[in-house]
């Protein structure tokens with residue numbers, strides 16, 4: 043909603059700009075013309091705002107003087123924005139040495155006394171207002187650099203920016219399309235406030251006779267003239283002072299109005315987000331063991347081959363020597379309790395380790411290319427080779443743009459088609475994810491979608507690049523029970539229709555049973571078991587898998603308490619040197635004090651347990 047103060051301020055600034063630019067048309071007197079018969083007169087028909095002590099028309103001097111004010115604001119603002127926006131964004135988005143250097147330089151400039159430096163510049167270049175304003179623009183920029191840097195740091199971490207990276211957007215595209223639009227209101231507010239300061243400084247310099255030299259008109263010079271004639275013609279203060287005050291107030295008020303409108307827009311969109319996505323405990327899980335997709339692809343050459351992948355965050359290893367393969371068209375579930383490293387592993391595949399972490403060692407071979415060794419190949423693979431769907435669809439979508447625009451942008455990036463073709467592909471994608479009225483949904487913003495609908499759109503976005511592998515990190519966690527079932531059915535159908543492979547991260551054995559060919563169980567940053575899903579359900583070869591399966595709520599019997607695994611997953615800093623599960627394991631013995639390696643107790647079965655052979659024999663007997 044446009045506020046009256048904001049509208050009035052904008053109106054005043056537009057009027058002032060037009061009037062100063064059209065000054066020769068609006069007044070018959072030149073700013074230097076003297077009418078010595080009417081010195082220090084008040085308003086008359088000939089001189090609408092009166093005259094000064096030399097009989098010069100005040101309206102003319104005000105309008106022509108306004109030109110130098112506008113020019114000064116323009117010059118200082120141009121420098122302020124060019125430096126502020128470029129360095130603020132670069133510093134926050136790129137980090138590293140760019141950030142270090144920018145922050146240090148900004149701190150240094152911040153410490154300099156701006157007005158003194160401007161006076162020094164004017165003493166070196168007397169009367170050169172351009173040099174003064176450019177200097178003032180440079181000295182003012184640290185404020186906006188700091189603000190934009192910290193906002194960019196926050197936006198950079200948002201999931202829709204990660205999703206844009208996964209979709210294969212370059213840094214420039216992400217900055218231009220996803221980060222800059224979020225900063226526009228801040229930039230406008232800062233620019234308005236800075237412009238108000240420039241108007242004041244420019245007037246001050248004019249007052250002191252340091253800007254444009256007499257007899258050229260300046261607003262500050264008008265105030266100086268008025269103050270000298272205060273006892274004889276107090277009226278002069280009105281035309282010379284009031285426009286100045288109104289302009290400064292209008293700029294401040296415009297900044298406030300933009301800030302309020304932006305804040306309101308954000309809070310409305312956040313508050314009205316429909317919530318069919320409560321974080322409820324699921325109760326619709328299928329009974330464990332009812333595996334519906336059971337064709338394993340062992341023997342097929344892998345589409346994705348993760349080899350000894352280790353990931354550090356803040357110098358602490360959080361994932362260690364993880365290996366698994368995914369064949370074309372295969373669905374693999376990664377299972378484990380919270381904090382076992384499932385999400386970090388799936389993000390690590392795409393080179394998007396959270397928390398400033400890094401892949402410390404290992405390979406991620408996709409179609410034979412090592413994505414760890416080749417960041418360029420990794421960037422190319424994102425979106426087209428490998429797509430990613432997160433558990434928070436709402437934040438994975440850019441709140442600024444409609445569904446149609448986001449999907450259209452992704453389609454055009456991947457398919458290089460024209461707008462008409464992109465529109466029809468967008469409709470096709472929305473159809474694929476079973477969105478009932480694609481045209482209507484395409485016109486909505488993310489906050490106008492329900493959780494289930496948003497997840498469908500996020501999946502459609504992931505499908506835009508026709509990926510060979512879809513990584514879905516707990517794609518149903520944030521959705522309610524009925525919607526969860528629909529999304530799982532959708533994923534299964536899409537997998538069957540498109541033949542893409544799926545890596546699904548989940549806590550839920552129901553999801554594994556429903557969707558997956560094979561499962562990889564992770565515990566404390568390591569793979570502890572990997573097997574065909576049916577085999578694993580029938581005969582787990584690691585006590586942790588057995589414990590998780592026993593704790594599966596679908597196996598609960600009425601009247602009997604659900605078994606749980608005692609204790610909790612140790613934090614990465616507390617990992618023991620031996621078996622990491624030993625402290626919670628009923629079968630632990632002395633051998634578990636030593637590091638345990640991953641072995642293959644049976645074909646296509648991996649287990650990290652000293653008793654895996656025993657468990658195999660017991661299960662078989």
Ligand SMILES: Nc1ncnc2c1ncn2[C@@H]1O[C@H](COP(=O)(O)OP(=O)(O)OP(=O)(O)O)[C@@H](O)[C@H]1O
Pocket residue numbers: 355360378379380381382383384385386387396397398549613614
């Ligand atoms: N942004 C981060 N900064 C620091 N540490 C992190 C960050 N993200 C994850 N970790 C750490 O990495 C380890 C693995 O976390 P991860 O999120 O991969 O677990 P997860 O098995 O996916 O758990 P969940 O099911 O809860 O998502 C945890 O110890 C966690 O504390």
